Amino acid sequence: MAFRIKGSHIAALVIAGAVIGWMGTGNIVVGGQANSANATPPPAERQNSEDALFKVRYVTVNPEIRPDILLVRGRTQADAIVPVRAETGGTIEKRLVSKGDRVEAGDLVCQLDRGVRERAVDRALAAHDQAVFDYEGAVALREKGFASETRLKALKAALDSASATLDEARHELSYTDITATASGVVQDPIAEIGDNLSSGDVCITLINTDPMLFVGQVSERQIGPIDVGDAVVVQPITGETVAGNIRYIAPSADAATRTFLIEVEMPNPDKLLRDGVTAAAQIELDGAEAYRIRPSWLTLSDDGAIGVRVIGENDAVAFMPLTIVAHTQETMWVTGLEPGTKVISVGQDYVTAGQTVEPVAAEIAATSKDDVRS
DSSP states (O other): OOOOOOHHHHHHHHHHHHHHHHHHHOOOOBTTBOOSTTSOOOGGGSOOOTTSOEEEEEEEEOOEEEEEEEEEEEEEEEEEEEEEEOSSOEEEEEEOOOTTOEEOTTOEEEEEOOHHHHHHHHHHHHHHHHHHHHHHHHHHHHHHTOSOHHHHHHHHHHHHHHHHHHHHHHHHHHTTEEEOSSOEEEESSOOOTTOEEOTTOEEEEEEEEEEEEEEEEEETTTSTTOOTTOEEEEEETTSOOEEEEEEEEOSSOOTTTOEEEEEEEEOOTTOOSOTTOEEEEEEEEEEEEEEEEOGGGOEEOTTSOEEEEEEOGGGBEEEEEOEEEEEOSSOEEEESOOTTEEEEEESGGGOOTTOBEEEEEHHHHTTSOOOOOO
16 A cells, blocks of 8 residues: 655655754854854844943023012002082982083083072072162262261171172072082982982992002012002903003001002003903012023932933033022023033933033034934
8 A cells, every 4th residue: 555645744844854954054043142243133232332422402501680570469440439419408400411421520410409599599689689779878878977877887787698698599509500520431329310319419420440540469578679650561351451650559558468558550541441350460570680491401300309400510410409480381480500500401311410421502403413312
């Protein structure tokens, strides 16, 4: 019976022959290391270029005068809110203005019923005319010797009294015309036609919004540097930005809050600013020296202190802790550096204190192809 070779036997013989031939070449790799002279060594045993220094980018910083801004929150307030009051009692017969009208000082705004007071003036005028007639007649008789000096003096006193009574009646009548005591815009509270007013009751209310004021409170720790006349920028919540000046600082603090009231005067000729709007005021104070850096330059020391890594003597890296004075999204103001310090701006997280590096100035790195890691 003929012997038949299966396909699996043939495949096994081919594989075995290939292995025997490969082992005969002598290129056996042990632990990932090839014996061939032309083979590339693996990373663990590859020649490391330790003689090439790590490159970092740096920026030389110097102190600057940091603008110091005091932020005060408060609200807008009209310069004056003046109630126009009746000086006598009576019923409102006419009101010549409405809410929102612009009124100038001296304008007639309300009229009270004049009837009784007009009659009083007529009576006083008649009495005055009679007193004048009696006195002038007595003067004529006195010149002819038919009237005594005593009677002449009595009639003169009666004339003076009648004149005073007439003046009082006319003055009382004038009170029925209520005029504005200031300029402004009419607002509530406002009386209606037919209302009965007593002396001192409000006919209309005037609000003067030019200038407009900003009022706010400044803490006792911050009140020292500011003074009357200081420039202020006010930003109401409605979106406007208005320049003004401090016109008043309270001489004593509020007993409850220990804060001082300030008033900032702002021009408002177009009446764009309204009374009672939430606002914030920025007062620029005398600045102090600080260093301006970017937040991305910051790093942490091994003990958790915040600071920057700098280039020291012989290009050795050093860590300098900082005190953050102020910051925005793009800029930080710090203290703790010295003039001319070379702060590492790129690569600071890949080096350690004491390590010697190859520093590249930021202005040079921006125009070169140096491989500075970030």
